[in-house]
Amino acid sequence: MSSLSNAYRLEVASRVLAAIVGGYVLASLATAVLAVVLPMPRAEATLTATMLSFAIYACIVLWVFATRSVWRVWAGVVVPAVALNALLWLRQLWVGV
Amino acid sequence: MGGRVKESLRQSMAWLHTWAGLTVGWILYAVFVTGTLSYFRPEISHWMRPELRDARERPDAIESGIRALRDRQPNSPRWVIVAPTAREPTMRIGWMVTTEPGQENRILRRFESILLNPQTGEELKARETAGGDFFYRFHFELSMNPLWGCWIVGCCAMFMLVAILSGIVTHRNIFKNFFTFRPNKGQRSWLDAHNIVGVLALPYHLMITYTGLITLMLTYMPWGVQASYGYDSGAFLAEAFPNPPQTNPTGRSSTLTDIEPLLEEASRQWGSGALPESVTIDHPGDAGARIQMQRTSVGRISSNDQTIIFDGVTGKMLAATGDEPGAMRTHSVLYGLHLAHFSSIALRWMFALCGLLGIAMVASGLVLWSVKRAPERVALGRTPFGHRLVEILNIGTVVGLPLGVAAYFWANRLLPIELADRSLWEVRCFFIAWTLSYIAAPWQAVRQAWRTHFTLGALLFGLLPLVNALTTNTHLGITLLHGPSVYAGFDLTMLAIAFMLALAAWYASREASVPQRVHGRTSARAPTTIETGSA
Numbered sequence: 049m050s051s052l053s054n055a056y057r058l059e060v061a062s063r064v065l066a067a068i069v070g071g072y073v074l075a076s077l078a079t080a081v082l083a084v085v086l087p088m089p090r091a092e093a094t095l096t097a098t099m100l101s102f103a104i105y106a107c108i109v110l111w112v113f114a115t116r117s118v119w120r121v122w123a124g125v126v127v128p129a130v131a132l133n134a135l136l137w138l139r140q141l142w143v144g145v
Numbered sequence: 146m147g148g149r150v151k152e153s154l155r156q157s158m159a160w161l162h163t164w165a166g167l168t169v170g171w172i173l174y175a176v177f178v179t180g181t182l183s184y185f186r187p188e189i190s191h192w193m194r195p196e197l198r199d200a201r202e203r204p205d206a207i208e209s210g211i212r213a214l215r216d217r218q219p220n221s222p223r224w225v226i227v228a229p230t231a232r233e234p235t236m237r238i239g240w241m242v243t244t245e246p247g248q249e250n251r252i253l254r255r256f257e258s259i260l261l262n263p264q265t266g267e268e269l270k271a272r273e274t275a276g277g278d279f280f281y282r283f284h285f286e287l288s289m290n291p292l293w294g295c296w297i298v299g300c301c302a303m304f305m306l307v308a309i310l311s312g313i314v315t316h317r318n319i320f321k322n323f324f325t326f327r328p329n330k331g332q333r334s335w336l337d338a339h340n341i342v343g344v345l346a347l348p349y350h351l352m353i354t355y356t357g358l359i360t361l362m363l364t365y366m367p368w369g370v371q372a373s374y375g376y377d378s379g380a381f382l383a384e385a386f387p388n389p390p391q392t393n394p395t396g397r398s399s400t401l402t403d404i405e406p407l408l409e410e411a412s413r414q415w416g417s418g419a420l421p422e423s424v425t426i427d428h429p430g431d432a433g434a435r436i437q438m439q440r441t442s443v444g445r446i447s448s449n450d451q452t453i454i455f456d457g458v459t460g461k462m463l464a465a466t467g468d469e470p471g472a473m474r475t476h477s478v479l480y481g482l483h484l485a486h487f488s489s490i491a492l493r494w495m496f497a498l499c500g501l502l503g504i505a506m507v508a509s510g511l512v513l514w515s516v517k518r519a520p521e522r523v524a525l526g527r528t529p530f531g532h533r534l535v536e537i538l539n540i541g542t543v544v545g546l547p548l549g550v551a552a553y554f555w556a557n558r559l560l561p562i563e564l565a566d567r568s569l570w571e572v573r574c575f576f577i578a579w580t581l582s583y584i585a586a587p588w589q590a591v592r593q594a595w596r597t598h599f600t601l602g603a604l605l606f607g608l609l610p611l612v613n614a615l616t617t618n619t620h621l622g623i624t625l626l627h628g629p630s631v632y633a634g635f636d637l638t639m640l641a642i643a644f645m646l647a648l649a650a651w652y653a654s655r656e657a658s659v660p661q662r663v664h665g666r667t668s669a670r671a672p673t674t675i676e677t678g679s680a
Contacts, residue, residue: 080372088472090373091384095472097369099479102358106306113161113311114154136372 059118067112070125075105077132084139158314165308166510167535169301171542174507175287176298178546180353181500182280184485184493187232190276192635193557195617197271199262200236202229206263207424208404210238213266215429218243222394224426229263230441234629236263273567274557279575280550285361288572292364298357299365305354309347316340332516339509342502349499350506356483359476385473389454389464392427392435399432402460407436411453414465417444426457434458447474448481508543515539537586544598545582547646551605552578554639558609558616592653599650607643610636 082097108125115121182189191197210226218224221240229236239258260269286294326337343350363370367378374381404424411421421438428434434457439450453465469477481487485496515535522528528536556574560567586594613636614620624633 076366076368079366079369083369083373089470091381092470092472094369094373094381095385095476098362098366099359099472099476101362101366101369102303102306102355105303106310109307110158110161110310110314113157116153 071108158311179280179284186277194271346502394428394431395433397432442486447477449477540586541583549579595653603647
């Protein structure tokens, strides 16, 4: 038990957080962007994006645990999330919803 | 370098597989067991209401249902007839309760229904029980607050999806692993067994996990709808899952048209001999009457509501559900695949066997976690609290849950018929038996506890047909020869489950002798055992 260093535990906790919370936020944003950009009627695009969302989420979780550096993990979650959020925000300004 | 990266990928995926699997394994096990039972929801409900044994379907049932409603509720604004089928031979007729003067504006109007024997038109009164519906609801709500329950089940399903995908990466030699079984080798055998049941039904596991997430996807992932519809989710539902428009009565009275030609017309429209599952009649007896027919799931995978609407007076077809666009059809098919309402009895058994493999996969994975850490316990010379906790949770869940199921069926036969809140007490018996198996588990050594629980399970399931014979007329002595076959099938399935639990009890007691022998032989060289064990 005590053979595990605190640094290791912190890293695991950080990855778990990135996978579960970060992964959900990123998957949600990807779903939201797909729902508005997919070239289909509105309801169709929304359904397609939502059906794909769990595959996206699962891929993010696998990637989080497969990546070596924990810093790269957080960068890989936060940067796309900010970019997708910016896209949604710009669209909101454009469409005015 | 590339090899090292690949190796570490496998290691991190193995870590993910172990912990994603263990943390939600117990809940997943319960979801798998109740889900598999839900494939037989109508059959379980039928067995738990032996008073319905004489009900038989008949072709002109809907017509007699309309007659019964005309006699009983001529003024109701809505009638519903759920047609009897081979699986559910009773007919349910329902009606919206006529509004009392001064209460016309109530939004939620009361709906009542009764069961009829399609052969005689008589009302059937059965004991109060939740039947198979209890397992069905537990499968996605865990008998909790529905919102909490479905979020917990959803999280577990997501963990399961990750565990399956990381499991595939871990076992890159998937075919080699599949054809490898090394019996009587302790941890190796458990690992092989876990691989075999996991890989054998892998497409099923992936399908059932993903489609399970799809069934509640708008709860779990509402952000797509939010992005394209804002907070007006009603607009999305209206576009994606359109409902026929509500109609108002004209106030002029008129006679309802003959239903028989409309049933034939609906069958012709749907093709492949499909019949309506339910018929809804709005404003019967009014000139604005509407007859709406909903297609059964037989002969199609999709779960969408295929409806045809007729004018209730002229019998003219007014509207029919058309072809859905791609994404909606995909959604309906994924949803339908999860429910498996379309399947014939043979296919349903195949699904149930895959579910059983899923149960075995989760259970063997849980046991494997414990077995794998045996060398650690030997090295420590004691059992750490975490290991003990996992062992007790494993026994109390893997065998305790089936014990609860057996108690639920026993309670159905043994509780007094007039007992107040009878269906609630059946559910309580389920939870009492399940809880007791957690409480009983720590009192014995691990293997003995497994054996005791398995033996008790075999007895409870094995004696169920006997209890059934002592309390009802729907026992094997009658049902094997004269039917209804659903009762015979249920009793025989209970005997099969008892047999499997007895096998497990035998296996647990047989295994108990192996480590003692090994221990006696190698106790002088304990370190060697640890080395080989952890290799």
